[in-house]
Amino acid sequence: MEIQRYNRxxxxxxxxxxTGTWLSEQMGHNVSIVSRWMTxxxxxxxxxxxxxxxxxxxxxxxxxxxxxxQVNFKR
Numbered sequence: 001m002e003i004q005r006y007n008r009x010x011x012x013x014x015x016x017x018x019t020g021t022w023l024s025e026q027m028g029h030n031v032s033i034v035s036r037w038m039t040x041x042x043x044x045x046x047x048x049x050x051x052x053x054x055x056x057x058x059x060x061x062x063x064x065x066x067x068x069x070q071v072n073f074k075r
Contacts, residue, residue, distance in 0.1 A: 003040050005065050009052065010038040012063055016056050026055045 013023065020038050024031040027048075036042045044052060053060040 005040050006043055007037065007040060007049075007063055008065055009044075009063055012056055012058060013038070016058075018056065023052065023055060027051060 010020075013019065020034040021031050023029075024034040027034070033042070037044050049060050049063055053063055056063075
């Protein structure tokens with residue numbers, strides 16, 4: 001069974017050249033919970049998403065997978 005992806009945390013951390021360990025230290029959370037966020041096994045709360053965005057200096061929208069499906073139109 002494939003895990004549904006809701007957040008892009010792992011991708012954004014890589015783009016910012018940061019690790020889950022770094023984020024866990026910044027937020028004062030156990031590294032295992034951040035790891036579960038990164039693998040989309042659990043999701044951070046809205047408040048936690050805003051805190052993550054602050055630490056990574058990104059818009060909170062960058063942390064979420066778009067809800068819009070891409071549609072390919074054939075002509």
